[in-house]
Amino acid sequence: MAKNCNFIDKLREVGLRPTKQRVKMCEVLFNREKTFHFTINDLVKMISEQMNQKISLATVYNTVHAFEKKGYLKEISIDSHKSYFDTNTSIHHHFFDEDTHELIDCDESDIDPVNIKKNITGKKINSVEVLIKVASDNQTQK
Amino acid sequence: MAKNCNFIDKLREVGLRPTKQRVKMCEVLFNREKTFHFTINDLVKMISEQMNQKISLATVYNTVHAFEKKGYLKEISIDSHKSYFDTNTSIHHHFFDEDTHELIDCDESDIDPVNIKKNITGKKINSVEVLIKVASDNQTQK
């Protein structure tokens, strides 16, 4: 599979050893059309289904964090109860569906650029991200 | 103390029994000039310092959640490792200082209104909030 070689090279490029587990995780995470959001638990399930061997929970945590540090993944804090990760590592906005707890990327064209007029003195702005909470039209909000 | 009577009435208004603990928490949380942000742990410490009696951790959790449900407090998800709460319950934006992990309210005048051009079909927008991550000017970002 040519794609695996790609992942091996990509891992090497950022200084991560291409172990079986890491390559498998790359396949699961990046070998797809669209970026997506997941929790560690989601990921463990997905990997277990796709691999014949089981993978250790600790490995998934370690590897996700390794990927995050190297810019392959981005952590999203929406819900304080669990960590979401995003394979879209660019600065971008989200819709959060309060009915389904689903996180949806916002197209750049869906929102006008945000204009910050005044910043904290002595600080540099690293990111500006918008979270739009939505819910069913007929339902009362939480 | 006249202010306590206020809190007793306010608790009653929303259907919460004005117990000793709840009134004390109101004093700690709302008897101040400016709104502020806290974690449950912060709050337990503050209450323990101000009361001669100790308060149960479970009570603080219960009461914070009761207050949240009644619109006295608002939960803020910035850091997936702990829950922050805000005594400013309006929809508003935040600066998050990545150096100190401090959460700072953004004045309405500091930011232009955010314009959402396209929403998820069949959903209603409940809130639009901006998070501006800042860090020391000279420091590299995480």
Next chain:
DNA sequence: AATATACATTATAATAGTTCTAAACTATTG
């Protein structure tokens, strides 16, 4: 290709934050 070394993976233990439980307590109602 065999070997040494540094890094990874694993199962499990430990920790931190939060929620649950059930008994004791207290504010409210009649």
Next chain:
DNA sequence: CAATAGTTTAGAACTATTATAATGTATATT
């Protein structure tokens, strides 16, 4: 002032995450 419905409490339980220490594996060196 007794009944009752809701509250507080300590501690157990639970969940997500991180640490540990032994085993395994990728890589560089021979």
